[in-house]
Each structure stands twice: as C-alpha cells, then as structure tokens.
Amino acid sequence: MQHTQRLPASTAPGTERAEGDRLVGSDRVLGVLKELARHPDGVALDELTRAVGSPKPTVHRALAALRRAGLAGQDRGGRYLLGDEFLRMAFAHHEARPEHVRVRPLLETLAARFGETAHYAVLDGHEVVYRAKVDPPTGAVRLTSTVGGRNPAHATGVGKVLLAHELGTLDAVRRWVGTARPARRTPRTLCTAAELHRELRETRERGYALDDQENEPGVVCLALPVYGASPRVPSGAVSVSALAYRTPLRALVDAVSEIREALGPLKEPF
Known part of the structure; x- marks a missing residue:
C-alpha cells in the first residue's frame, strides 16, 4: 500500500562519491553494506560489483572487512547478505x-x-x-x-x-x-x-x-x-x-x- 522509495547506490543518502563516480575507501565499504541491505535473499559478487560501480577485487576486500566485523556473511550458495551481528545491533538499537x-x-x-x-x-x-x-x-x-x-x-x-x-x-x-x-x-x-x-x-x-x-x-x-x-x-x-x-x-x-x-x-x- 504505502510504497517506500528505493534509491540507487549512487544516490543513497549518506553515500559519498569520489574519483569521478567511483566509491572509494570507507565510502566503498558503506556502499557495499547499503547494497547488501537491499537484497534480503543475498546477492552474488558480480551483481554487487555492478551495483556499487567498483572493481571486483576492491568490492571483495570491502566484503572481507564487513565479514570480519560480523556485518556481512555468505549463504550456502555463496551469495552475500547482511550478517547476524549487523541485525543484532540494528534491532537492539531500535528497540532501545x-x-x-x-x-x-x-x-x-x-x-x-x-x-x-x-x-x-x-x-x-x-x-x-x-x-x-x-x-x-x-x-x-x-x-x-x-x-x-x-x-x-x-x-x-x-x-x-x-x-x-x-x-x-x-x-x-x-x-x-x-x-x-x-x-x-x-x-x-x-x-x-x-x-x-x-x-x-x-x-x-x-x-x-x-x-x-x-x-x-x-x-x-x-x-x-x-x-x-x-x-x-x-x-x-x-x-x-x-x-x-x-x-x-x-x-x-x-x-x-x-x-x-x-x-x-x-x-x-x-
């Protein structure tokens, strides 16, 4: 009924772009995190790379950082999704x-x-x-x-x-x-x-x-x-x-x- 507005990764609130139209540094990690949130069923690395507009190796490094922090994970099919630690923090913060x-x-x-x-x-x-x-x-x-x-x-x-x-x-x-x-x-x-x-x-x-x-x-x-x-x-x-x-x-x-x-x-x- 009341539909929410989906923004592309390049215009998502709080996401900065640098070096032309590429996400760099911490902004890349945040961009990957936000894109993961748009795919509750998980997203393949190739699709994620296209969505954030960054090279596959750099997106993979961003995912590795997020996984170390528990903010991202992989399902049995190898698709990436938000990690349980991210969900725990989000729900705990919201409820409190x-x-x-x-x-x-x-x-x-x-x-x-x-x-x-x-x-x-x-x-x-x-x-x-x-x-x-x-x-x-x-x-x-x-x-x-x-x-x-x-x-x-x-x-x-x-x-x-x-x-x-x-x-x-x-x-x-x-x-x-x-x-x-x-x-x-x-x-x-x-x-x-x-x-x-x-x-x-x-x-x-x-x-x-x-x-x-x-x-x-x-x-x-x-x-x-x-x-x-x-x-x-x-x-x-x-x-x-x-x-x-x-x-x-x-x-x-x-x-x-x-x-x-x-x-x-x-x-x-x-």
Missing part, C-alpha cells in the same frame, strides 16, 4: 530508542482500536522516515510500509503535520518546494506551493493533518504531532493509516479527540 519505547504502546493501542496500521515517523528534508509501525491484529489487507522506509512529506499526513510547524508562510513553502514541483503520487496530491501552503495553514488551525488518498489511492490517514525534546517543536508524528473502504477518512476525523487522548504523555517532551 527512547522514542520507540514510548511510542510503540500507543501505536499498539491505535492499531487495535481502529483495526488499521499505526505509524510513527520523523521528517528528513523532503521525505518522512518511518521509525515505528504496528499493523492491526486482524484484517486480511495491510499496508506495506516498513520501518526505515520513506515517503514524500507533502503527500503524507505525518509529513504535512510536521511541515506545518516548519513552514509558516507562503514564502517558506516556496523555498521548500524549490524549482522542482513535488511528485504527484495520485490525482489528489497537492503539488504547488499555493496548494500546500493552504493545506499547512488548515493543519495548524485544526491541530492535525489529513491524507485523503494523496500518497496512494485507497489509503487515508490522520496524523498528530509528538513532542520529544521541545514543547513547541514536534520530534515526530503519529498516524493512523487506513484503507478507505474499511475505515473512511470521516471516521478518523470523528475520532480525533479519542486519538488525542490516547497520546497521553506523548503530548509532552520526553
């Missing part, structure tokens, strides 16, 4: 994050109450990143959003409720939009600075944001801010994302007071 510890019980409550998916997300430039997700305990159809996945901020409820706190004027929205119009994910996506400014102003006035099938057809969402470090600046946002045929947007709006009440201590910094 204060925001995750505080937010997950709320997401579980919302998912159970509405029978839909609840998310916690943060703003990262022009995108939102999902930090936590809880699917409903029942229901045959669920969203395909993933922890760590990204979506465009202007097309999502969590993105708009966070942008509403950052972009208070039309000029600020215009600067954020820049020269390239935001992607139109569906016919309902707000893509111009004027449209987005009006939506963010309404979001500030009512205190929550809506996604009326703007990121994906058939999916609606209501999002509220969460305050982690400041009583005025939200650290992230919580949302209930629903299949429109199962839970219409009107039903979420009618329940906004209940959702606010469920936020409880998350309405204050933590």
